[in-house]
Amino acid sequence: MRRRAPGWFVAWLLPSLLAVSPLWGQAAPGGEQLYTRNCAACHGSDGRGGVGVPLALEDFLANVPDSYLFATIRHGRPGRVMPAFDRLNDSEVQAIVDYIRDFGPPAPELSTAAVNGDPRRGEALFATHCASCHGARGEGSPGTGVTFSRPRDLPILAPALNNPGFLKAATDAMIRRTLIQGREGTPMPSVTDLGLEERDIDDIVSFVRSFEDRPPPVTAIRLEADSPVLMYTSSHDFETTLENVKRAAAGMNFRIIREQYLDEGMVEPGRENPQQQMIYFCNFQQINEALAIDPRVGLFMPCRVTVVERDGVVQVMSINPKYLSPLFNNSYLNQLCDEMYAFYRDILEEATL
Amino acid sequence: MRRALTWFLLLAAWLAGAPLAASELIMVRSTQSFPETMLAVQKAISDHGYTVSRVQRVDVGLTASGYETDRYRVVFFGRAEEVQAITERHPEMIPYLPWKIVLFAEEEETLMVTYDPESFSAFFPDEALARTFATWREDIHHILEQVLHAE
Numbered sequence: 001m002r003r004r005a006p007g008w009f010v011a012w013l014l015p016s017l018l019a020v021s022p023l024w025g026q027a028a029p030g031g032e033q034l035y036t037r038n039c040a041a042c043h044g045s046d047g048r049g050g051v052g053v054p055l056a057l058e059d060f061l062a063n064v065p066d067s068y069l070f071a072t073i074r075h076g077r078p079g080r081v082m083p084a085f086d087r088l089n090d091s092e093v094q095a096i097v098d099y100i101r102d103f104g105p106p107a108p109e110l111s112t113a114a115v116n117g118d119p120r121r122g123e124a125l126f127a128t129h130c131a132s133c134h135g136a137r138g139e140g141s142p143g144t145g146v147t148f149s150r151p152r153d154l155p156i157l158a159p160a161l162n163n164p165g166f167l168k169a170a171t172d173a174m175i176r177r178t179l180i181q182g183r184e185g186t187p188m189p190s191v192t193d194l195g196l197e198e199r200d201i202d203d204i205v206s207f208v209r210s211f212e213d214r215p216p217p218v219t220a221i222r223l224e225a226d227s228p229v230l231m232y233t234s235s236h237d238f239e240t241t242l243e244n245v246k247r248a249a250a251g252m253n254f255r256i257i258r259e260q261y262l263d264e265g266m267v268e269p270g271r272e273n274p275q276q277q278m279i280y281f282c283n284f285q286q287i288n289e290a291l292a293i294d295p296r297v298g299l300f301m302p303c304r305v306t307v308v309e310r311d312g313v314v315q316v317m318s319i320n321p322k323y324l325s326p327l328f329n330n331s332y333l334n335q336l337c338d339e340m341y342a343f344y345r346d347i348l349e350e351a352t353l
Numbered sequence: 354m355r356r357a358l359t360w361f362l363l364l365a366a367w368l369a370g371a372p373l374a375a376s377e378l379i380m381v382r383s384t385q386s387f388p389e390t391m392l393a394v395q396k397a398i399s400d401h402g403y404t405v406s407r408v409q410r411v412d413v414g415l416t417a418s419g420y421e422t423d424r425y426r427v428v429f430f431g432r433a434e435e436v437q438a439i440t441e442r443h444p445e446m447i448p449y450l451p452w453k454i455v456l457f458a459e460e461e462e463t464l465m466v467t468y469d470p471e472s473f474s475a476f477f478p479d480e481a482l483a484r485t486f487a488t489w490r491e492d493i494h495h496i497l498e499q500v501l502h503a504e
Contacts, residue, residue, distance in 0.1 A: 041380040265406030284418035298455035
C-alpha cells in the first residue's frame, strides 16, 4: 500500500542535493525547500503520504496536469485539512509543482473542454459505484489521507469530491482520466474494470461537476468563536470548586487521570503556587475516535480544567475548542470541537453554580 | 545515508524557508525514530532555557484501555518566571500554559505539532505579550530546527 522510496526518488535526490541553494540562503527558496517546509509534514518527505494523500504516485502524476497541482496548492481543500497556501507567490507555487513533478511521470496533455454528460443518470451511477467510498453527496471519507497513529494496513481515505477546492482545481478531463485509469496502490478503482462505458463515465463526470451548483457543503464551513478560553467565576471556595470539577467530569464519563499545580515540574518541589490547580481527565474511547479523524488532536489532550484563586475570587477555566478548530482546517474536527465545547461548558457550569 | 541527506535538506529548507504563516499549526517531520526524536526534543527544550515539566504518554493510556496506537506523547514545557508573569497579567492564557509539543510516530519517522503562539495575538492586544509570543515562536522554530538536525 505505502510504497518505500522508489528508485527515481533516490535518482532525483543526489542531483537536487548538489543544486540546493547556499545554507544561509540569500537565494529565494527553491522547490525542494518549499516542499519540505510546507508539505513534507503531511505528504511525506518523499511524497508517499501521511496526513495527506500520497503525491509520489504514478497513477496520480500521470493523470493530472500541472494546473491541477498549482490550483490545489493555491486553494487548498477547505475543511479537509489541506491548507490554502495563499501566502506563497506564483513562482514559489510553480517551484513546488515542478518539484512534485520530479516524483514521477510528466504531466499529460488534457483537453480543457467540459464533458457533456447527463448528471441525472450520473447520479444513479455514482450511488452504485462511488458513494460507498466518496459518500452519497461526494463528501469523502470521514478523516483524511492515510490515517496514522493507527495500524498501517488501513486504506487511504477517499477525498471529498464536492469540495470547492477540488472542483476549482479539477477539469472535467482530469476527472474523466482519473476514473478511467484509477489509482493503483490506493483503493481508487478504474471504472473500466468496473465495466462502465464511455457514456456512463461522462455522466458521472457531469454529476461530479454539478456539485459546483450546490451551496458549499457543511464540511467546508468553519466554526466561529471569539475567545480562546472558557472562563467561569465560581460561587464556591477553591476546594469545593475542585471537587465539583472532578464530580462533573466523572459524571460525563471522563476518567480523572491527574491533578497537579500549574507550575509543578517547572519550579522546585514545595515552591508551587497552590492557587492554580489543574485537573486532567480523559475519555480514551473519545481520544481513540478523535485520533482517527485527525492525528493532530493531541494538542487538545489530555482534557484539562484549571481552578484559580486570586484575591478571594475562584475562577474555573479551559481552552475553547471552537476557537482552535479553524487552525486545523478539518471539518470533522468541527463537530468534535463542538462536542468538546459543550462538555467543557457543562463541566464549568456545573462546578461553579 | 539517505537520512543524513534528508536532514541536510530539512535544515537547508529551514534556514532558507519563507516565514511561516500565522494562524496555523506548526508541524514538522523528523526523519528520526520516535525515541530519538523524543530525546532530542527534550534536550532542545532545555538547551533553550525552558523546563520540561511533564510528558503525557497518551499512547500508554490508550493501550491500557484496549486501543491500538502508535507512540503518541505530549511534552509540556515552560519557563517558571515567564509562566508566572503571564498568568498574573493574562489569566486567559492559563489554559494554554505550560506550552506543549505533540509528538507521534509515523512508521520510522516522527511528526511534531504545536500551536503557533502568534495565533493568539489577535485575542490579546498587549504589546508585551505580543513580544513574548514572537519570542516563543522563534524559540519553537529553533527547538524544532535543533531536533531536525540532531544526530
